[in-house]
Amino acid sequence: MAFLGPDEWQAVALSLKVACLAVAASLPFGLGMALLLARGRFPGRHLLNGIVHLPLILPPVVTGYVLLLGFGRRGPIGGFLESVFGIVVAFRWTGAALAAAIMAFPLMVRAMRLAIESVDPGLEEAAATLGASRLRVFLTVTLPLILPGVIAGAILAFAKAMGEFGATITFVSNIPGETRTVPSAIYAFLQVPGGEASALRLVVVSVVVAMAALVVSEVMARRVTARVAGR
Amino acid sequence: MSLSVAIRHSFADFALDVGFDAPAGVTVLFGHSGSGKSTVVKAVAGLLRPDAGRISVNGRVLLDTASRVSVPVHRRGLGYVFQDGRLFPHLTVQGNLTYARRATGDRFDSVVDILGLGRLLDRRPGALSGGEAQRVAIGRALLSDPAMLLMDEPLAALDAPRKAEILPFLDRLCSESGVPILYVTHAVAEVARLASHIVLLENGRVLRSGPAAQLLADPALVPHMGVRDAGALLNARVVAHHPDGLTELAGPGGPLFLPGVSRAPGDRIRVRILAQDVILTRTRPKGLSALNILEGTIRTMHHGDGPGVVVQLAVGDEHLLARITRRSAETLELATGQTCFAVLKSVAVSQVDIAEPAPTP
Structure with missing residues (x-):
């Protein structure tokens, strides 16, 4: 790509890879969590809701540091993963994906939860009286009605994952080709003389990706409304 | 007896203690709002689990709290027509009608015919009038090949002209489908028109249960029917x-x-x-x-x-x-x-x- 230099392109490609993995891996958990928060009635629901939203409010550097403590090679989870599965995430691109997924999780859950709450549980009751098992009710009634909301949540999470900086740089540092995503690259370019042009090109890429994500997720949210209304 | 109900249930401000047997035909659960009619129908469908009791349809036990039997909603094989229709908004009329797995073949054509749904099949629920939507809802329930059809105030949300539009379809349904019906209403006109058997509820209890002609001609029940409607x-x-x-x-x-x-x-x-x-x-x-x-x-x-x-x-x-x-x-x-x-x-x-x-x- 002529617009971007090789270093810049490497950062963009890495960001895309990290964001894709982050969204793909967190999607089932996000959907499950959204269902739990929208439909579940159990003690501690509000606490769980608070924990899910925590990464949105905490300073990203704190989230990154907590990840480092937990998933570092000497951390309890990181040590377990390395000794049992041989998986190391600290200072790897997979670690960047983990940080991005955690930071994007609240946005994803929020969009999906709103879609689930707009579905009338009476429709699910009606499906059950027609002989549909719970699984069939979910697959044929709930999921089709909330699908645009699920897609909107995934897109928002993707955009957030593309732009994650604070937790990523704290957890997995800023290693070119491994963990230097677009925001980290912009930061790095701004630290060296003559890097402004590269930084600016990456800024343009970031703005375009973010805008596209917002537009698409807005369109999807409207589609939920239309679907639920039966138009 | 096609339907046998004996249930007890306590809400925060209301206690239900209802027992009745109903023959085949159209049984109307009649009573003022708050008398417990809808609770009974929900319990029969399995959408509400009563504190204690027993429910059987055509000899099949659906609920027996004493022996811890409670057949889940989707295995009860009963059709349910809700007051608010509850059509699936993302499916066409055809998709709604054939949602139940057993909704195929000749039954489809005859139900579409009885309810006059032929020209609505490609539409979405959002494009239907209230009366049309309710006819589709009735057809959808009927096509699940139910052992009994439960109808919870199916006309209550409609205005008078829409009611008049649906009543003839209900007449045909009651006389032609042969499916026993449990029909909930607080409108005496619907009772008189459709019922073969009436269960009169008041404050969560059965006041009377008997053949429609007998109960409607009982002077003592006139105050319960409403003096202007009796x-x-x-x-x-x-x-x-x-x-x-x-x-x-x-x-x-x-x-x-x-x-x-x-x-x-x-x-x-x-x-x-x-x-x-x-x-x-x-x-x-x-x-x-x-x-x-x-x-x-x-x-x-x-x-x-x-x-x-x-x-x-x-x-x-x-x-x-x-x-x-x-x-x-x-x-x-x-x-x-x-x-x-x-x-x-x-x-x-x-x-x-x-x-x-x-x-x-």
Whole structure:
């Protein structure tokens, strides 16, 4: 790509890879969590809701540091993963994906939860009286009605994952080709003389990706409304 | 007995203790709002689990808290028509109708035909009128091949013209589908038109349960039906349509003349005659504009708290109710066993009060 230099392109490609993995891996958990928060009635629901939203409010550097403590090679989870599965995430691109997924999780859950709450549980009751098992009710009634909301949540999470900086740089540092995503690259370019042009090109890429994500997720949210209304 | 219910359930501010057996045909759960009708239907469907009790349909036990049996909703095999339709908004009418796995083949065509859904099949629920949506909802429930159809105030959310549009379809459904129906309503007109058996609920208890003709002709139940809505049913046969627009019927106490009944000669129908539309006389009146004069014998008289008296009259082997004032009853010296004449204006009976005869279980 002529617009971007090789270093810049490497950062963009890495960001895309990290964001894709982050969204793909967190999607089932996000959907499950959204269902739990929208439909579940159990003690501690509000606490769980608070924990899910925590990464949105905490300073990203704190989230990154907590990840480092937990998933570092000497951390309890990181040590377990390395000794049992041989998986190391600290200072790897997979670690960047983990940080991005955690930071994007609240946005994803929020969009999906709103879609689930707009579905009338009476429709699910009606499906059950027609002989549909719970699984069939979910697959044929709930999921089709909330699908645009699920897609909107995934897109928002993707955009957030593309732009994650604070937790990523704290957890997995800023290693070119491994963990230097677009925001980290912009930061790095701004630290060296003559890097402004590269930084600016990456800024343009970031703005375009973010805008596209917002537009698409807005369109999807409207589609939920239309679907639920039966138009 | 096709349906047997005995359940107890406590809400924060309301206790339900209901037991009844209903034969095949159309059983109407009737009562004011808050009497517990919907709770009973939800319990039968499995959407609500009562504290204690037993429910069986056609001998199959769906709930028995004593032996910890509770068949899940989707295995009960009952159709449910909700007051608010609850069509799946993301599916077309066709998709809604065929949602139940058993909804295929010949049944589909006959249900679409009975409910007049042919030209709606490609539409989405958002593009349907209230009456159309409710017809689709009925068809969808019917196509799940239910052992029993539960209808929870299916007409309550509709305005009068939409109700009038659906009632003939319900008539056909009740007489042609052969599926037993448990129908919830607080509208006496629907009870009179559709019911073969009535369960009268009040404050979470069964006040009376019995054949529709018997309960509707019971003077003691008039206050529960509402004095303006109470009326007995007469079975009659269409004899002829006269050129002046009147239809002649052969009723239990002689001919009846009603404004244009849209049935063929020979058809059997049942006519609801509102108690407040009937005038009583001791002698056969002459020089009267009213065309219908039925001779009968006073069976019972029910005095309420107000100024009215409800008189039950045996006409042939059927019963008629007349609501008159206490003062008239005293002036006429009406008493049980007396012969008297019931006078009814032809135009007092509207098309809404005319229905198929009650299906014989």
